[in-house]
Amino acid sequence: MGQNTPSEKAKPVFSKRYGKVSVAVWRAETRDGGEFFRTTLQCQYKKKGDTEWRDSAYSAFDLLDLSRCVADALAFIRTQEQPAQSAAA
Numbered sequence: 001m002g003q004n005t006p007s008e009k010a011k012p013v014f015s016k017r018y019g020k021v022s023v024a025v026w027r028a029e030t031r032d033g034g035e036f037f038r039t040t041l042q043c044q045y046k047k048k049g050d051t052e053w054r055d056s057a058y059s060a061f062d063l064l065d066l067s068r069c070v071a072d073a074l075a076f077i078r079t080q081e082q083p084a085q086s087a088a089a
Helices: 060-088
Strands: 014-018 021-029 035-045
Touching: 014 060, 021 060, 035 060
Parallel strands: none
Antiparallel strands: 014 021, 021 035
16 A cells, blocks of 8 residues: 555545444554554534534434444445455465
8 A cells, every 4th residue: 555645635445424423444554564444433514504514522313323334334344354364264
């Protein structure tokens, strides 16, 4: 995996949104060239009349969507790691 140039913005390898909650999965490299995944979770909203998204803390109403995002991210990561584990066997 190469380094991104400054003009190149890294993109997630997986993303999903439920309601105001979204998850993104990012591919990362260890110092010795190994690979792993990082995840970010966001809860975004727009104030009435605003054009920009704002980040928010999670409310009780967001928890179901949060759990769905986490489950989908975990399922994606497991499918990506499975071929590597099969090849090592």
